[in-house]
Amino acid sequence: MGVVRIGILTGGGDCPGLNAVIRAIVRKGVGVYGHSFVGFRDGWRGVLEDDAVELDLPSVRGILHRGGTILGSSGTDPRRADGGVDRIVRTLQTHGIDGLIVIGGEGTLGAGAEIAERGVPIVGVPKTIDNDLPGTDITVGFHTAVQVATDAVDRLHSTAESHDRVMVVEVMGRHSGWIALYAAVAGGADMLLIPEHPFDIEEVCRHLRHRHMATSSFSIVVVAEGAMPVPGTMEEPRYELDENGFPRLGGISYLVAPEIEKRTGYGCRVTVLGHVQRGGSPVAFDRVLGTRFGLAAVDLATAGGWGRMVSRRGQDVRDVPLTEALGPRKDVPLDLYREAEVFFG
Secondary structure, eight states: OOSOEEEEEEOSSOOTTHHHHHHHHHHHIIIIIOOEEEEETTTHHHHHTTOEEEEOTGGGTTOTTOOSOTTOOOOOOGGGSTTHHHHHHHHHHHTTOOEEEEEEOHHHHHHHHHHHTTTOOEEEEEBOTTOOOTTOSOOBTHHHHHHHHHHHHHHHHHHHHHHTOEEEEEEOOSSOOHHHHHHHHHHTOSEEEOTTSOBOHHHHHHHHHHHHHHTOSOEEEEEETTOOBOTTSSOOOOOOBOTTSOBOOOOTHHHHHHHHHHHHOOOEEEEEOGGGGTOSOOOHHHHHHHHHHHHHHHHHHHTTOTTEEEEEETTEEEEEEGGGGGSOOOOOOHHHHHHHHTTOO
16 A cells, blocks of 8 residues: 555543554654654544644654643544544545544444444554453553552552551452552552452451451552442442443442441541543553554554554564454453452451
8 A cells, every 4th residue: 555644533531652652653654654644633523523633743752751642532432423424434535534543442442443344444553541452462551550550559558557557549440450450469459359350348358357467457458440349248339420321430449448447447548549540651661562553553554454453462563353342341360360369368
């Protein structure tokens, strides 16, 4: 395939490493292939509403270390918009665009996969701090979120020890507990609650009592925001729905901590990390991963590999059908949870 004109968008929740992807696409696309690029602001909204900006080499200088995305992002789903696909096609035709590189997670790439099946040329790049996207071992943004969560656990150790308390640390993870698992293991936490494995609060308290009687007078409990108790063991959280009809998670730790305090007598405090996990400069791993994904994405588009997604398998960056973004969610497997369980209590 010869010289082409390519659109780029970043959709869904922001995360560190997105700018590394954009930079690599433009640097190689312009410098090696002679392509030209158009960035769409705020994800799919920019394509639907024709809100675009030219991307050239000066526009991507100095962005590698920056968090977030220079293009902005949103949760707009073109499948829910009136005439969504037709509007996308019109926008691409207006700018003379041959295809789109779509950088996103489950919702953004899921929409991209369905739109690609209707004839729109799309290459996908997987990103999500939750690391739960199928088709790739690792996603852009995950390692930075883990580092932020691990740093928080490290800092809370000193406060927990000074005051003989149980510190309950809530991290992101709607459906999958990858951030919680990595942060708990790396930070030396004493208990881990994740969505894949409903917890019995009395079993949690039993582990904490054992630790406090046998080895230490303080504990760290890491809780993913989507963790749920075994029905009937304690009060279950109730969440409001967001504009897309999904539960607006956050706050499960405020139910867990009082239960621990009531059942054990140990003082408990809660720290909810929230969106701080998404922000700030990407760690080296995400800068390198984002760069490699961006290089692979522009190679794929140049070769006419539309309808596919770049993917990391082991140490290699490959490509897989974009429809894999619609596959079963990549949950924390039981064997990894069992490894973490060794350190409970």
